[in-house]
Amino acid sequence: xxxxxxxxxxxxxxxxxxxxxxxxxxxxxxxxxxxxxxxxxxxxxxxxxxxxxxxxxxxxxxxxxxxxxxxxxxxxxxxxxxxxxxxxxxxxxxxxxxxxxxxxxxxxxxxxxxxxxxxxxxxxxxxxxxxxxxxxxxxxxxxxxxxxxxxxxx
Numbered sequence: 001x002x003x004x005x006x007x008x009x010x011x012x013x014x015x016x017x018x019x020x021x022x023x024x025x026x027x028x029x030x031x032x033x034x035x036x037x038x039x040x041x042x043x044x045x046x047x048x049x050x051x052x053x054x055x056x057x058x059x060x061x062x063x064x065x066x067x068x069x070x071x072x073x074x075x076x077x078x079x080x081x082x083x084x085x086x087x088x089x090x091x092x093x094x095x096x097x098x099x100x101x102x103x104x105x106x107x108x109x110x111x112x113x114x115x116x117x118x119x120x121x122x123x124x125x126x127x128x129x130x131x132x133x134x135x136x137x138x139x140x141x142x143x144x145x146x147x148x149x150x151x152x153x154x
Contacts, residue, residue, distance in 0.1 A: 037124055044080055044096065044122075045137050051075050056114050056143040065108070070101045097122065112146035 055072040062068060080096035097120050105117040117140040124133040 033128075037126055041122055041124055041135065041137075047079055048076055048097065048120075048137075049139060049141065051079070052116050052139055052141055053143065056116065056141070056145060059108075059114055060145045060147060065106055066101070069104050069106045073099045073101045073104060108145070109142070112144060113142055114145045115142045117141070 051072060055068050055075075059065070059068055076097050076099045077095040081093045082096045084092045084094060086092050099118065099120055103118050103120075105115070107115050109115055117138075119136055119138045122135050122137055124135055125131075126133060
């Protein structure tokens with residue numbers, strides 16, 4: 001005996017909420033929340049790498065490595081500020097990345113290469129959960145600092 005197709009559970013009416021729709025909505029909300037938490041930290045990490053590349057470009061003409069490292073660490077400290085609540089409702093601003101020159105490995109390698117490496121800690125604040133999640137970010141770049149050869153001068 002053949003049964004008609006509609007026997008059994010009735011088909012959901014158009015626009016009705018199903019468990020699949022709820023699961024997709026919850027997944028989209030969770031993904032948006034994670035992006036809200038993590039994207040700013042990773043964008044700041046990209047800015048840190050850009051600052052390192054900028055100072056490596058400056059190292060092409062300048063041989064004052066100690067001065068370059070000190071200015072680079074200062075520039076990275078100035079990229080972003082975190083606000084820490086204090087007693088009495090006051091807020092203290094401090095660098096989001098507290099990098100010091102002594103934390104940076106800066107060495108010139110043979111073949112006009114520059115190796116720059118350092119790690120830094122960053123706390124991801126989890127809104128709605130009132131928690132902080134520590135994360136370690138690493139910068140480990142080997143960059144070319146050779147002067148460009150544009151042919152013989154005229």
